[in-house]
Amino acid sequence: MLRYIVKRLLIAIPLIFGxxxxxxxxxxxxxxxxxxxxxxxxxxxxxxxxIREQYGLNDSLPVQYFKWxxxxxxxxxxxxxxxxxxxxxxxxxxxxxxxxxxxxLTLIANFTFGILIGIISAxxxxxxxxxxxxxxxxxxxxxxxxxxxxxxIILFALKLPLFPTSGLNEIGAEGFGMAGFVLDRLWHLxxxxxxxxxxxxxxxxxxxxxxxLEVIRQDYIRTARAKGLSExxxxxxxxxxxxxxxxxxxxxxxxxxxxxGALFIEVIFAFPGMGRVTVEAIFSRxxxxxxxxxxxSGSLIVLGNLFADVLYAVADPRIKx
Amino acid sequence: xxxxLSKCISASSRFFGSIFLVLxxxxxSSCGQRSGGNGKSSAAMDSTLVIAMLGDxxxxxxxxxxxxxxxxxxxxxxxxxxxxxxxxxTGLLNxxxxxxxxxxxxxxxxxxxxxxxxxxxxxxxxxxxxLTYILRNDAFWHDGKPVVSGDFKFTYKLYGDPVIASxxxxxxxxxxxxxxxxxxxxxxxxxxxxxxxxxxFFKPVPEHLALFHTSLTPLxxxxxxxxxxxxxxxxxxxxxxxGAGPYHLKTWQQQQQIELASSPKSTLPKPGTIPLITFKVVxxxxxxxxxxxxxxxxxxxxxxxxxxxxxxxxxPQIEVKTVGLRAYDYVGWSNIDQREYHKxxxxxxxxxFGSARxxxxxxxxxxxxxxxxxxxxxxxxxxNTDISPSLKxxxxxxxxxxxxxxxxxxALLAAEGWLPGxxxxxxxxGKKFSFTLYTNAGNERRTDASVVIQQYLRAxxxxxxxxxxxxxxxxxxxxxxxxxxxxxxxxxxxxxxxxDVWGSDLKKSRFNFTGYQNPRIDQLCELAKQKMEVTGAKxxxxxxQEILHRDQPVTFxxxxxxxxxxxxxxxxxxxxxSGTFYNIDDWRLRPSAHIAP
Numbered sequence: 001m002l003r004y005i006v007k008r009l010l011i012a013i014p015l016i017f018g019x020x021x022x023x024x025x026x027x028x029x030x031x032x033x034x035x036x037x038x039x040x041x042x043x044x045x046x047x048x049x050x051i052r053e054q055y056g057l058n059d060s061l062p063v064q065y066f067k068w069x070x071x072x073x074x075x076x077x078x079x080x081x082x083x084x085x086x087x088x089x090x091x092x093x094x095x096x097x098x099x100x101x102x103x104x105l106t107l108i109a110n111f112t113f114g115i116l117i118g119i120i121s122a123x124x125x126x127x128x129x130x131x132x133x134x135x136x137x138x139x140x141x142x143x144x145x146x147x148x149x150x151x152x153i154i155l156f157a158l159k160l161p162l163f164p165t166s167g168l169n170e171i172g173a174e175g176f177g178m179a180g181f182v183l184d185r186l187w188h189l190x191x192x193x194x195x196x197x198x199x200x201x202x203x204x205x206x207x208x209x210x211x212x213l214e215v216i217r218q219d220y221i222r223t224a225r226a227k228g229l230s231e232x233x234x235x236x237x238x239x240x241x242x243x244x245x246x247x248x249x250x251x252x253x254x255x256x257x258x259x260x261g262a263l264f265i266e267v268i269f270a271f272p273g274m275g276r277v278t279v280e281a282i283f284s285r286x287x288x289x290x291x292x293x294x295x296x297s298g299s300l301i302v303l304g305n306l307f308a309d310v311l312y313a314v315a316d317p318r319i320k321x
Numbered sequence: 322x323x324x325x326l327s328k329c330i331s332a333s334s335r336f337f338g339s340i341f342l343v344l345x346x347x348x349x350s351s352c353g354q355r356s357g358g359n360g361k362s363s364a365a366m367d368s369t370l371v372i373a374m375l376g377d378x379x380x381x382x383x384x385x386x387x388x389x390x391x392x393x394x395x396x397x398x399x400x401x402x403x404x405x406x407x408x409x410x411t412g413l414l415n416x417x418x419x420x421x422x423x424x425x426x427x428x429x430x431x432x433x434x435x436x437x438x439x440x441x442x443x444x445x446x447x448x449x450x451x452l453t454y455i456l457r458n459d460a461f462w463h464d465g466k467p468v469v470s471g472d473f474k475f476t477y478k479l480y481g482d483p484v485i486a487s488x489x490x491x492x493x494x495x496x497x498x499x500x501x502x503x504x505x506x507x508x509x510x511x512x513x514x515x516x517x518x519x520x521x522f523f524k525p526v527p528e529h530l531a532l533f534h535t536s537l538t539p540l541x542x543x544x545x546x547x548x549x550x551x552x553x554x555x556x557x558x559x560x561x562x563x564g565a566g567p568y569h570l571k572t573w574q575q576q577q578q579i580e581l582a583s584s585p586k587s588t589l590p591k592p593g594t595i596p597l598i599t600f601k602v603v604x605x606x607x608x609x610x611x612x613x614x615x616x617x618x619x620x621x622x623x624x625x626x627x628x629x630x631x632x633x634x635x636x637p638q639i640e641v642k643t644v645g646l647r648a649y650d651y652v653g654w655s656n657i658d659q660r661e662y663h664k665x666x667x668x669x670x671x672x673x674f675g676s677a678r679x680x681x682x683x684x685x686x687x688x689x690x691x692x693x694x695x696x697x698x699x700x701x702x703x704x705n706t707d708i709s710p711s712l713k714x715x716x717x718x719x720x721x722x723x724x725x726x727x728x729x730x731x732a733l734l735a736a737e738g739w740l741p742g743x744x745x746x747x748x749x750x751g752k753k754f755s756f757t758l759y760t761n762a763g764n765e766r767r768t769d770a771s772v773v774i775q776q777y778l779r780a781x782x783x784x785x786x787x788x789x790x791x792x793x794x795x796x797x798x799x800x801x802x803x804x805x806x807x808x809x810x811x812x813x814x815x816x817x818x819x820x821d822v823w824g825s826d827l828k829k830s831r832f833n834f835t836g837y838q839n840p841r842i843d844q845l846c847e848l849a850k851q852k853m854e855v856t857g858a859k860x861x862x863x864x865x866q867e868i869l870h871r872d873q874p875v876t877f878x879x880x881x882x883x884x885x886x887x888x889x890x891x892x893x894x895x896x897x898x899s900g901t902f903y904n905i906d907d908w909r910l911r912p913s914a915h916i917a918p
Contacts, residue, residue: 032793037387039800041821041832042814043488050486054554084380085555094575150607158611165611168577171369171599270603272576285793
């Protein structure tokens, strides 16, 4: 298996490099100009020119590319154009922990609730409970997240003022002490994580129900029951393990989400996470930041897929890597 | 089987139950800390003013800061040479030093106290080429060092350095040497002692303009003197601004909030009345509104007119204040055939919009009042030209707006040879009157208005398609003069200087997207600039407005008031066209006990 992992990682290098090169050229071909903000009445026309000079945008495209390549090979992805020339990895490093906190909480909630609901509705197929859960899950699954988020804010922050509307902490939360600060932070995360996980759990529940239904009709499940095993052991030890295979794929492909952020949630709840960093970078044509983001999300997609493949082998001994 | 199923379900309900318990615990623990759902603990609430902002500040450095948020915060932290104030009775900007003002204001108009100014007084030489400031000697940076004339000279060098690329280098355009391409700072700015600051211009400059251009915000030279120009943009000092104004930076959590605290020792003009001001980033409009309703923030700018009613019904402690008029929307028509212009550089009339009569017909065809009634209501004013009704001294108030009159529009078009074809669309020599009207994505007001405009044009037989472009793409297309027709807007400066937008030299006038050319407009703008007293240019501006009104290079739609939501617990705020926060150091917060629940 180790050999397999190393092989996959080695293939990933030219792949990611190709993605970065493509991104480099595509964003420069897109209309728009990183210095466009400085083209306004009342601002000297020289300013945009000086800014372009600073960013090295006056060189020809091949020259820009080789300069960039040289820097990237030394691990230097440059400084952000739009965020006060901070080094791009500093920008990402400040956004990443926030995004990861939300994403981990969301993923845990997603899979716990999703798998549980999926099992319940599969085991109790065609009962009222199953239909109720299925319809509710579909209802939430088809709901646009941004709308759901706004409704939650209106309901739980405006009509019933239980939760804060946005932000990561209260004004003046530094004075609450360490425990108070963490609780305050968690308190601010309840609404966004609920929105994200209800939506995601609903989807996962559908997968789990489907594959669970398939699995519990298999012969070996009947055999297990015939052996006199308790229903709990049959469902959780024998059926679930096989039923989870498709879920593992989803888990692997959710990995990039942990780092890429959920844009709607970040905008609506005013979290300075990766989703906003990425989108704002694109709108302001912040080339170095776009490339650094692509690098991170590209690497994570590759790693996520690898992770999923490895998990397959762990979950199902028949699969050999 | 049922038995184990119920076990399985009871296991899961135990699980749900424990999660619920955790949530309840979280809820209870936080309840102990706050006064309720209003978002601030009450002690913090009485001492902190919270202002919602769309995006973070870019730099808290006056040389580099270029967003509105940066400008607002820099104004509170840094000292300024003069105080300025917009006189609403005349529409003129006034400049104040401690012991001198540019012009006397009508009684009851002057609201700004001059104590924030570093200049005691100034004198303009008779030839209008030398401006001498005398500075006060009791102004201090927050670290206790005095603010001296050398700070200004030092900072002007930064403003003018091409490596730093300050967006304000245009302010240095009249200084000695600027006519030769590079300001000669040793000759242009003299500092014979710590309290004398002399600016030399290469040409006579009107006094008001000289004051405007020489009052750029200074940096403390002693803090910045060892920073190389190429380091200025990413220097760590940008994170720790050292100012002298009523507030200083307490914390800056990027993309989240900026917290300012009152500076107890400030004499420029005095320590801020409210102890803490927090600027909080809330990118989503609906959430900003909700936060204003719940009291989590106290000020939200640019509230849409359709939301006023709901806002005030939901929370009577909110008031909406308006200020304006500085921004207008228009429909742009390319006056020149851009394809020909890009190909050969020749200027020829646009096949559809090349004639002033056609453009006038288009203006007549659109019921601009109905757009105002539908969206802006009483917060919109019909727009004739780009000189705002707020600039009373220059505004032409006898210019009758072009009325909504589709019969007149049809007649004008018929006279130009545009007659209805078999399909009802106007035609001229086999060419249909058909075009695409572009606008930028993300502006609901403009997208709505463009749909209304499409219908009005359709009614007189004009085929207008609509297209929305991503903002970057849209503005690039505009700048490169690629669009036939578009809907956009301008925010005007308080000094009238429209040559960039209407100048006939299409290479120099970068914002003349329409390609409009009229030598008389160029002349009038030049003549107005040469007047040493701003009001002396009034006759030129009146003629300028008559010409634009007649030529209709674009269809001017409406002026918009800025509408800001305020919590009523703020007292003493004065809104001024020069900025929502222009007297924020005088604002007070009513203690929460006095607010009705």
